[in-house]
Amino acid sequence: MSDLPIDQYLDQLKTVLASSNRLLLIAQPGAGKTTRVPLCLLEEDWVKGQRLLLLEPRRVAARLAACYMAQQLGESVGQTVGYRMRGDSCVSAQTRLEVVTQGVLTRMLQADPLLEGIAGIIFDEFHERSLEADVGLALMLDVQTSIRDDLRLLVMSATLDVEALKRVLGGPVPVIECHGRQFPVTTAYRPALSGEESVSHALRVIEEALSMPGTQDILVILPGVAEINRLVQLLEKMLPDLAIRRLHGRMSIAEQQAALAANTSKQRIIVSTAITESSITVDGVNVVIDGGLERVPLFQPRTGLTRLTTRRINRASADQRRGRAGRQREGSCFRLWAQEQTLVPYGEPEILQADLSSLVLELACWGVASPQALSWVTPPPEGAWRGGQSLLVQLGVLDEYYKLTPLGNRCARWPVEPRIAVMLERASDFNVLPLACGMAALLEERDSSERSLHDALALRVRQPKRFPSWQREALRLAKIAGIALSDAVLEPLGPLLALAYPERIGQQMDSGIFRLANGKTATLPLNDMLAHQSFLVAVALHSTVGGQTRIITGEPLSLESLLSLYPGIQKWQPRVAWSQEQGRLIGEEVQAHASLVIAKRPLVHLPEEAVKEALLNALRQQPGRLFGDNLQQMRGRMALLRDNLGEAWPDWSEPALLASLESWLAPYLIGIKRLSQIEKLPLERYLLNSLTWEAQSEFEQLTPLMLEVPSGKQVGLDYQPCLSQRPPILALKLQEAFGWRVTPTVLNGTVAVMIHLLSPARRPLQVTQDLVSFWQNGYPEVRKEMRGRYPKHPWPEDPLTAPATAQTRRKV
Numbered sequence: 001m002s003d004l005p006i007d008q009y010l011d012q013l014k015t016v017l018a019s020s021n022r023l024l025l026i027a028q029p030g031a032g033k034t035t036r037v038p039l040c041l042l043e044e045d046w047v048k049g050q051r052l053l054l055l056e057p058r059r060v061a062a063r064l065a066a067c068y069m070a071q072q073l074g075e076s077v078g079q080t081v082g083y084r085m086r087g088d089s090c091v092s093a094q095t096r097l098e099v100v101t102q103g104v105l106t107r108m109l110q111a112d113p114l115l116e117g118i119a120g121i122i123f124d125e126f127h128e129r130s131l132e133a134d135v136g137l138a139l140m141l142d143v144q145t146s147i148r149d150d151l152r153l154l155v156m157s158a159t160l161d162v163e164a165l166k167r168v169l170g171g172p173v174p175v176i177e178c179h180g181r182q183f184p185v186t187t188a189y190r191p192a193l194s195g196e197e198s199v200s201h202a203l204r205v206i207e208e209a210l211s212m213p214g215t216q217d218i219l220v221i222l223p224g225v226a227e228i229n230r231l232v233q234l235l236e237k238m239l240p241d242l243a244i245r246r247l248h249g250r251m252s253i254a255e256q257q258a259a260l261a262a263n264t265s266k267q268r269i270i271v272s273t274a275i276t277e278s279s280i281t282v283d284g285v286n287v288v289i290d291g292g293l294e295r296v297p298l299f300q301p302r303t304g305l306t307r308l309t310t311r312r313i314n315r316a317s318a319d320q321r322r323g324r325a326g327r328q329r330e331g332s333c334f335r336l337w338a339q340e341q342t343l344v345p346y347g348e349p350e351i352l353q354a355d356l357s358s359l360v361l362e363l364a365c366w367g368v369a370s371p372q373a374l375s376w377v378t379p380p381p382e383g384a385w386r387g388g389q390s391l392l393v394q395l396g397v398l399d400e401y402y403k404l405t406p407l408g409n410r411c412a413r414w415p416v417e418p419r420i421a422v423m424l425e426r427a428s429d430f431n432v433l434p435l436a437c438g439m440a441a442l443l444e445e446r447d448s449s450e451r452s453l454h455d456a457l458a459l460r461v462r463q464p465k466r467f468p469s470w471q472r473e474a475l476r477l478a479k480i481a482g483i484a485l486s487d488a489v490l491e492p493l494g495p496l497l498a499l500a501y502p503e504r505i506g507q508q509m510d511s512g513i514f515r516l517a518n519g520k521t522a523t524l525p526l527n528d529m530l531a532h533q534s535f536l537v538a539v540a541l542h543s544t545v546g547g548q549t550r551i552i553t554g555e556p557l558s559l560e561s562l563l564s565l566y567p568g569i570q571k572w573q574p575r576v577a578w579s580q581e582q583g584r585l586i587g588e589e590v591q592a593h594a595s596l597v598i599a600k601r602p603l604v605h606l607p608e609e610a611v612k613e614a615l616l617n618a619l620r621q622q623p624g625r626l627f628g629d630n631l632q633q634m635r636g637r638m639a640l641l642r643d644n645l646g647e648a649w650p651d652w653s654e655p656a657l658l659a660s661l662e663s664w665l666a667p668y669l670i671g672i673k674r675l676s677q678i679e680k681l682p683l684e685r686y687l688l689n690s691l692t693w694e695a696q697s698e699f700e701q702l703t704p705l706m707l708e709v710p711s712g713k714q715v716g717l718d719y720q721p722c723l724s725q726r727p728p729i730l731a732l733k734l735q736e737a738f739g740w741r742v743t744p745t746v747l748n749g750t751v752a753v754m755i756h757l758l759s760p761a762r763r764p765l766q767v768t769q770d771l772v773s774f775w776q777n778g779y780p781e782v783r784k785e786m787r788g789r790y791p792k793h794p795w796p797e798d799p800l801t802a803p804a805t806a807q808t809r810r811k812v
Contacts, residue, residue, distance in 0.1 A: 004032030009178045010040045017120070017152050018046065021144060022173045024165055025156035028180030029323045030281065033156050034061075034124055035069050038097050041120065042080075046152065047096075050119035054099045055136065057128045059085050060249050060256055060275040065124075066090070066099040067257060086415060087476050102132035107415065109139050110365055113147070120152030127157040127316075129349035129378070135359060138374040139366065141168065158320065168375045183326040191338040198222075199230045202289060205334050206235070206269065209287045212332065217268040217284040221321055223293040223310050225250060228271045235269060247272035250469055274317075282324060286331035290321045292341075299355035315343040349378045356380055357388035357418045361397060365412045369402045394503055395422045413480065416440060423500040424477065430564075432496060433481050434488035439496055441474035451553055453539065454493055461488055494557035497537040498565050504538040505557060507596045514538070514551070517594035522549040530554050535562055562593065569593050574603055576610040578618035578675070585614055585673055612669050615678065616661045623658060625675050626683070629720075634684040636719030636728070637703035643725055644747055649695075652687070664690040702747050703728075710804035711736035717746070717753065727769070731756040734765055734782070735794055738804040743771050760790045775799050 006027055016023050027033035038054045041047055056062040066083035073080055082091035085101040100108075109115065121140055126133055137155070144151045155165060158180070166173055190208070192201040202220060209215055222228050225248050235244045243266040245259040259270060262283040270282065274294050294317065298309040313321075318335070325331030351359075359380060363371065371380045392398040397408035397418055404412075411421035420440045427436030442457050445467075464471040478485040498505055506514030512524045512531040522538055524531040533556045540553035563569055572589045579586045587603035587610070619626050627635075638652040650656075657664070668686050672678060688696055706714040709732050718729040728746060734757040743752045757766040757774070765782050768774045779799055787795035796802035 004036060005030070005181050006032040006036050006178050009176055010036065013037065013176060014040065014044060016174045016176070017041065017154065018044065020174055021149060021152050022169050023152075023154045024162065024169070024173060024175045025154060025178065026162070026175065027156055027158065027178040028182070029158050029320060030180040030182055030327045031178050033178070034065050035072065037154070037156065038099075038122055039069055039072065042096055046150070047119040050117050051095065052097045052120050052122065053105065053118060054097065054122045055102050055105055055124060055133065056099060057102060057125050057130050057133060058249065058275050059088075059101055060247070060251075061125070062099045062101050063256060064260065069097065069099075087472060102130055102136055103415070105136045106132060106139065106362060109136075109143065110362070110412070113143060113366075115143065115148065115151065118151070120154065123153070123155045123157075125157055126155050129347065129351070131350040131354050131359065134349065134351050134377060135362060137168075138376050141375050142366075164377050168377050180323075181327070182323060183328070183330045185322055185326040185330070186332045187322060187335065188332065189335050189337065189339040191341075192336065198291070199227060199234065201336060202231055202291060203234055203238075205289050205336060209289060209332070209334060210239075212287075214286070214330075215267075215332075216286045216329075217262075217270065217282075218287045218289060219282055219285045219324055220269065220271045220289045220291070221274060222271060222291045223295040224273060227291075228273065231271050235271070239269070242266055243268040245270045247275065249273065249275055274313075274321075281327045283328070285327070286325055286329050288321055288325040288331070288333045290318065290333060290335050292318065292335060292337045297350075298353060312337075312341075312343065314345065314347045316346050318343060351376075351378050351380055354384070355388065355417075356384045357391045360385065360388035360392055360402075361408070361412070361418050361421075364392075364398060364402065364404050364408065391503075392418055395419065397422060414477070415480075416444060416477070419500040420444065423496060424481070426499045427496060428481070430495065432489075432491060434478065434483050434485055435491060435493075436496055437477040437481060437483070437485055438470075438474050438488050439493065440477055441470045443500075444473055445470055453497070453553060453555060454490070457493070458490055461490060492556070492558075492561075494535075494537050494555040495561040495565055497539055497555050498557055498562065501537050501539060502566070503594065504541070505562065505593060505596065506536045506538050506551070506554070507598075508532075508534050515595060517596050519595040520549055522551045524551050524554075530556060533557075535559060559598070562598075566593055569598055572601075574607050574610050575600075576603070576606055576614040578614055578621075583674070585611060606673070608670070611673060612666050615669060615672065615675065616666060618675060619661060619665075619678070620658050622675070623654060625679055626658075627654065628679065628683070630682075630684045631687065632720050632723065633705075633718070634687050636722040637699065639725075640703060640719060640722040640728065640747065640751065641699070643722070644751060650691075657687075704746065707744050707753070709736050710738060710740045711806045712804075713806060721754070727751055727754045729754050729756055731758060731764075733758050733760065733762075733806060736804050736806050737771065738794075738796070738799045738802040740771050740804070741775075741800065743769050759786060760793050 013023070013025065025033060025037070038052055041052060054065065056065060062083050062085055066081050067077045070077040070079065070081045075081070077083065078090040078092050079094050081097045081099070082095040083089065083099040084091055084104050086103060091098060105121070123133060123137060140153055144153060162175060190205045192198070202222065206218065206220065209218055220231065222231065228246055228248060232244055232246055235242070243263045245268055247256060247259040247270055260282055268284065270285070292313055293310055294313045295310050322333040325333050368374060371385060389398065389402055392408070393400065395418060396405055397411055399405050407422070407425060410425050411418065414421035414424050416424070420443055424433070424436050424440055427433045438457055438461060442453065442460065460467045460470050474485050503516065503518040505517045506522060509515050509521070512526045514522050514536065516522055516538060522541060530536050530551070535557040536554045537557050538551045538554045542550045542552050544550060569591055572591060574587065575590050576585055576587045585606060587606040588600045589603050590597050591599040635652045638649060641649040642651065664687055665683070668681060669678070688699070691699060703719065704717065706716050707730060709715050713736065715730060715732050718731065721727065721729055730744060730753045737755070737757060743755065745752050752769045755768055755771065756764050757768070759765050765786070766774055766778055783795045792808040794802065794805065
């Protein structure tokens with residue numbers, strides 16, 4: 001084997017892992033980390049008799065890495081080195097190094113948290129920051145910390161956020177940095193011509209590259225299989241003397257190996273997806289033509305599923321692709337975009353942009369109800385986490401305490417998204433499991449563009465060989481279910497889809513207008529057959545610029561099917577709501593599915609708890625009826641405390657108070673049935689009561705309602721400006737402040753109040769926090785102007801020695 005940059009660090013790496021159970025390895029592209037590091041560890045004492053796992057983010061990279069390492073050992077894949085991934089594995093009793101995709105690790109952990117027989121886990125290409133890699137590392141740290149301190153964790157990548165990883169792995173974690181091997185690469189930009197189609201664009205640049213002296217094999221990187229197939233077809237016709245090769249994740253391992261095998265007799269053009277960003281070197285390539293696009297899985301709210309989306313690549317990814325041309329010799333990179341095109345520096349971690357319902361389910365199976373229980377490089381966003389929990393509760397996978405239900409426990413066996421798992425699990429109750437397996441495979445098919453799910457599924461059931469990826473997935477699910485896929489009968493799909501999309505069941509309000517169970521309104525064109533159905537299931541939705549929601553894909557649903565799927569609908573439930581038109585509470589009993597009312601009847605007696613809930617909901621919709629002057633004063637006082645003394649004092653912002661009405665207001669609503677009655681309640685006192693007795697005393701002492709002024713009067717403070725982080729206001733007649741040299745304060749002398757000095761007509765003459773400066777500099781002008789206008793009031797030359805008074809001159 002030829003020497004690689006990583007070779008000089010292997011002894012150091014082995015020494016570190018002999019005594020430490022964690023290690024970060026930063027190895028640049030071309031260093032050889034993926035294939036050299038795992039093999040060098042196999043004979044270490046801490047590994048003997050056990051296995052190593054090498055995690056790869058892509059299926060192709062996993063297969064190729066396994067095959068390459070097996071070749072280095074002079075063996076077939078599946079002996080010492082094997083691979084395992086969703087729907088495909090090649091391992092044996094001899095296998096000591098398993099190359100697995102990242103999702104496989106999570107399934108292994110759920111099945112055996114001890115990971116018996118596993119000596120260490122190697123996370124490769126961690127910089128790609130897939131959700132599964134983040135979850136895998138968080139779970140592995142939990143296992144290592146609690147029950148397997150002998151388990152080694154090695155995180156390696158071309159680039160790493162070392163500080164973030166150190167925080168998670170612990171500050172003392174060792175870090176080894178290895179430079180890669182890179183020959184000079186010339187970069188040229190070739191944007192598309194006006195109106196030029198992407199495949200024609202790539203073809204034009206390929207012809208230019210072939211005309212260059214020194215060009216050997218060419219690697220063309222395009223976003224997806226469809227683009228690859230179109231370009232390959234053109235190249236095979238135009239360049240019959242060259243070896244034209246496809247490379248993408250749907251190909252068999254033999255086809256992938258053939259595409260990458262160096263061809264000494266013919267020049268090769270390899271047309272690939274972004275899988276070639278993986279660390280396996282493509283022999284013979286010294287020209288890269290980069291389309292600058294990638295097809296990545298992103299959560300699509302309109303479907304509730306993760307779909308492949310085409311987008312511009314980031315700068316780090318572009319540099320990674322460019323480096324492919326300089327792995328073995330000097331090379332060239334053609335970028336199919338303009339040089340001035342701005343690229344974001346790095347790709348965002350998937351955890352920040354994904355649907356987290358699958359993560360919530362995985363952690364619930366792990367026994368974790370909150371992500372704070374684990375250590376994360378990037379913590380899951382709270383909003384997305386809560387959204388995932390809410391969906392799983394609605395699907396019946398989690399209970400109200402976010403614990404797994406019996407249905408949730410059964411759903412965990414399906415390696416699909418939670419919606420689809422629920423559909424598969426519940427389909428057996430209605431004897432349509434074969435059909436559900438076919439539908440699940442269709443919904444998981446990320447490049448499916450058919451609008452009619454019924455027609456798309458019917459075509460696949462009749463001609464499965466035309467859709468090998470669908471067939472493979474459907475058969476895999478059928479195997480898990482223990483059924484024959486051939487037993488699938490194309491029954492109405494609406495009931496099946498209603499299991500996966502309970503919140504998107506729609507009820508017709510008018511032709512083409514439907515209220516969905518989630519409370520939204522969605523529309524269909526009147527010429528659509530679904531527009532006149534009483535009920536339907538909306539699978540794909542699209543929000544227009546104007547905020548309207550359109551149904552893109554759906555299936556009809558009968559009322560009988562809806563009641564059969566969700567028998568709880570037939571239970572009469574009391575429902576109380578505030579009627580803005582009538583200005584009172586309206587009560588009725590309903591048979592409903594979330595926001596959809598199937599039947600209703602008047603409710604004579606309004607249950608007290610329902611009344612409270614309805615009033616609180618009405619207040620949330622009309623907050624102006626709650627936040628009167630007195631309550632605003634209380635909020636201002638608390639805002640002043642919180643801004644100056646910190647979060648030891650509670651948040652009384654409008655959103656916080658509206659969110660916590662149940663705790664501070666609801667107990668006082670006994671017998672209340674109108675909003676006008678609530679407006680007359682001492683709301684500020686109720687809010688104060690939410691504090692402890694000690695906090696109430698401190699609150700009153702630090703933010704007094706009144707201050708004594710030089711005239712002897714008690715004058716009220718206005719704290720509402722504190723809501724905008726301004727000081728409280730003390731407004732008094734100028735004559736009442738004579739002799740006042742020190743600006744008054746609150747919060748034990750730490751915050752000066754803003755004094756509004758008023759004319760006899762109660763109009764502001766001066767606003768100040770510096771009384772001495774005003775008496776010296778501002779007062780003479782005020783006196784000159786005001787004493788003629790208000791001669792009955794005192795305007796002494798020396799206000800600092802004059803007696804303060806609220807009276808006119810005659811009464812002084």
